[in-house]
Structure formats: structure tokens, C-alpha cells
Amino acid sequence: xxxxxxxxxxxKEAGLPVRPETAVRKTDTLVxxxxxxxxxxxxxxxxxHENEICIVDCGVLFPGDELLxxxxxxxxxxxxxxxxxxxxxxVITHGHEDHIGGIPFLLRQVNxxxxxxxxxxxxxxxxxxxxxxxxxxxxxxxxxxxxRIRTKYFTVGFFDTIHSIPDSLGVLITTPNGSIVxxxxxxxxxxxxGRNADYQKMAYIGALKPTLLMSDSTNAGVEDFSxxxxxxxxxxxxxxxxxxxxxxxxxxxxxxxxxxxIIEAALATGRKVAVFGxxxxxxxxxxxKMG
Ligand SMILES: [Zn+2]
Numbered sequence: 069x070x071x072x073x074x075x076x077x078x079x080k081e082a083g084l085p086v087r088p089e090t091a092v093r094k095t096d097t098l099v100x101x102x103x104x105x106x107x108x109x110x111x112x113x114x115x116x117h118e119n120e121i122c123i124v125d126c127g128v129l130f131p132g133d134e135l136l137x138x139x140x141x142x143x144x145x146x147x148x149x150x151x152x153x154x155x156x157x158x159v160i161t162h163g164h165e166d167h168i169g170g171i172p173f174l175l176r177q178v179n180x181x182x183x184x185x186x187x188x189x190x191x192x193x194x195x196x197x198x199x200x201x202x203x204x205x206x207x208x209x210x211x212x213x214x215x216r217i218r219t220k221y222f223t224v225g226f227f228d229t230i231h232s233i234p235d236s237l238g239v240l241i242t243t244p245n246g247s248i249v250x251x252x253x254x255x256x257x258x259x260x261x262g263r264n265a266d267y268q269k270m271a272y273i274g275a276l277k278p279t280l281l282m283s284d285s286t287n288a289g290v291e292d293f294s295x296x297x298x299x300x301x302x303x304x305x306x307x308x309x310x311x312x313x314x315x316x317x318x319x320x321x322x323x324x325x326x327x328x329x330i331i332e333a334a335l336a337t338g339r340k341v342a343v344f345g346x347x348x349x350x351x352x353x354x355x356x357k358m359g
Contacts, residue, residue, distance in 0.1 A: 094118065097221075097245040099280065103127065103143035108286060109166045112143045115241055115248060117221040121148070121156045123180075124239060124250050128169030142170045148178045156180050157217065159224060161252030162236040163189030164322050172200040183208045184217060184224075186235035188324070191354045213237060213266060227273065228266040229254035232323040234358070235263075238270070246279025253285050259298040261325045301329045308337045315339075321347040324355055 092098065097117045103110030109129025115122045128140040135141070148156065158180050160168055171193055174180070183206060185193055190210050197203040211217075212235075217224040223242040230236065231253050239250040256265065287294070308315065319326050327348070334341045343352050 095244070097243040099248070099282075100147075102145070102147065103129070103170075104166075104284070110141060110143050110170060111167050111284075112170065113250065113282065114148070115222065115243065116151075116154070117243055117245075119154045120219055120221050121151060121154050122219070122222050122224060122241060123148075123156060123158045125161055125167040125252070126158055126170040126174050127164070127166035129166065140169060140173075142173050145174055145177050148174075152179065155219070157219065158183045159211075159217070159239060160185035160189045160193070161239060161250070162186065162231055162233050163192040164231075164233055164253070167253075168193055168196070172197060172203055175200075175203050175206060181207075184211045184215070185209075186211055186237050188233060188235040188354070188358055191358060192350075195350060195354065211237070213269070227269040228263060230257050230260045230263075230265045231255065232320075232325055234324060234355075240273055240278070247276065248280045248282060249273060249278045250282040251285065255285065255294055257294070257296050259296045261297040261301060261329060297325060297329070300326070301333075304329055305333045305336065308333045308339065321345065321351045324351055327352065328355065 097115065100114050100116075102112040102114060104112055104125070104127065107129060109127060111125040111127040113124045115124070126143075128142055131138040131141050156178065158171070158174070160183065163185075168185075168189060171183070175197075183193065185208055187210055190208050193208055197206055211226060213226045213228045215226060221244055225240045225242075226237040227240065228236070229238045229252060236252060236254065238252050238254065241248045241250065254265070317330055319330065321327065331341050331352075343349055
């Protein structure tokens with residue numbers, strides 16, 4: 069970490085906005101994002117109270133065409149590096165790269181007590197960390213919607229949501245200044261493929277009147293409903309039945325449910341499946357291991 073020491077409290081020098089320290093009282097709970105606002109990628113949100121920081125998600129952003137030769141764009145972790153005396157936990161809502169891709173880079177610069185991740189995300193993170201020397205033994209605790217994390221100032225609970233990857237969780241964080249609902253990526257689909265969202269728990273949390281809602285999901289600003297995954301599933305099956313020859317299908321590896329539907333339809337229509345591409349192979353491999 070020595071190489072970062074010289075940046076200590078040098079926001080001004082680094083050209084970053086300088087926050088007047090007096091504006092924050094010791095009893096305040098701070099809420100801020102290091103990435104993920106107004107962009108699709110590098111989601112990373114922090115909830116800070118006194119000497120504790122609860123970080124939710126740690127993603128990368130895939131660079132556009134203008135960033136030739138750049139593999140990932142990651143958030144600026146300097147604020148967390150400067151808070152090296154504070155205890156930090158990292159909570160992961162789901163296993164998409166824009167929520168977990170930054171973890172190896174964060175761990176190299178910032179001390180994290182533990183990573184809490186749902187089952188599928190945990191497997192993806194373990195695979196990722198296995199490729200980074202020295203990080204293989206990072207403590208990752210598996211969580212589900214019944215899990216509770218208790219620190220001195222925070223109680224963190226979870227609720228099931230639907231997303232394109234299995235095991236997606238929304239987060240409820242109780243702080244000394246009220247409660248915060250952090251939805252993670254989600255959609256509403258009354259006939260989903262895979263586990264349903266826990267609407268009852270959401271309604272219950274709503275009835276408790278949380279102080280703050282942090283909600284951000286791709287295309288949330290577009291009116292109307294997205295079509296149900298069950299409809300997509302029927303459509304895929306129909307196409308496979310009618311196609312006489314070999315089929316080539318392109319989809320995002322991150323859309324694990326969609327990949328699963330394609331493979332199931334292929335098996336149901338007596339086809340063999342070949343998977344191409346590094347992330348596609350990774351995801352299929354882990355999905356099979358997870359059942
Ligand atoms: Zn996602």
C-alpha cells in the first residue's frame with residue numbers, strides 16, 4: 069500500500085473535489101457511490117458510520133471503443149485507501165461483472181474484513197480470485213435471504229430478487245440513522261425462470277417505512293413491462309423445433325438463465341451443444357457445478 073500513501077488527503081492535488089471536513093458530524097451516516105451512477109458498470113456503493121464502512125458491490129465497467137487497449141475501467145478506490153483505520157465489509161448483490169469484477173483490484177489496495185456473497189456469485193468470485201496470486205484465500209462468506217450480518221453500527225439483511233443470473237439479493241441496511249433499502253439489479257417477472265422474487269418480504273420491508281431507497285436497474289426509466297422469461301423460453305423451444313440444421317446462438321454469458329434455457333431446449337430437441345468463449349465456458353462450468 070506504500071505507493072498510495074503519498075496521495076493521503078491530496079484530493080486537491082489530484083484534481084478531485086475537496087469536501088469540507090466540518091460538514092460531517094461524527095453521528096452522521098454517510099452514503100456515497102464510487103461508481104455506478106449515471107453509467108452502466110463499476111457499481112460500488114458505500115455506507116459509512118464512524119469507524120465502519122459497508123461496501124455494496126465492486127464492479128468494473130467495460131470500456132467503449134474510445135478506450136482502445138483498456139481491459140477494464142475500475143472505480144477510484146482512494147477514498148477507501150485513506151480510511152485504512154476503518155473496518156470494511158463487502159456485500160455482493162449478484163455475480164455480474166459490473167458488480168464483482170473490481171474485487172481483485174480492490175483487495176490489492178484496501179483491507180476488507182470479509183466478502184459476503186450469494187452462492188452463485190461466490191463461485192464466480194472464487195474462480196476470479198484463483199487467477200490472482202495471493203488472493204486465493206480471501207474469506208468469502210456465503211449468504212442467502214435469511215442471512216444477517218451484524219457489526220457495531222450496521223445490521224444487514226437480504227431479500228430475494230429476480231435478475232438474469234441466479235441468487236440475486238436486495239439488501240436492507242439498518243444504521244443508527246435509519247434503514248436503507250439497496251435493491252441491486254432487479255426486474256419484476258411474475259412467471260420467471262428460476263426462483264421468484266420475495267414480494268411478501270419486499271412489502272413487509274416497505275411497511276416498515278425505510279428512510280432511504282437506493283434503486284437502480286437498467287432500463288428502469290422505460291415505461292411498460294419487459295416480457296416474461298417463460299415467454300422467451302417458449303419462443304426458443306419453438307425455433308429449435310422448427311430449425312432443420314445446425315444453429316448458432318449468440319447471447320450474453322451473464323444472462324445465465326437464458327443460457328440455461330437454450331441448453332435445455334437443445335437437449336429437449338435432441339441437439340448437441342458446443343459452448344464458445346471464455347466467459348461463456350466459465351459460466352456454464354460453474355452453473356453445472358452449482359446444479
Ligand atoms: Zn446485473
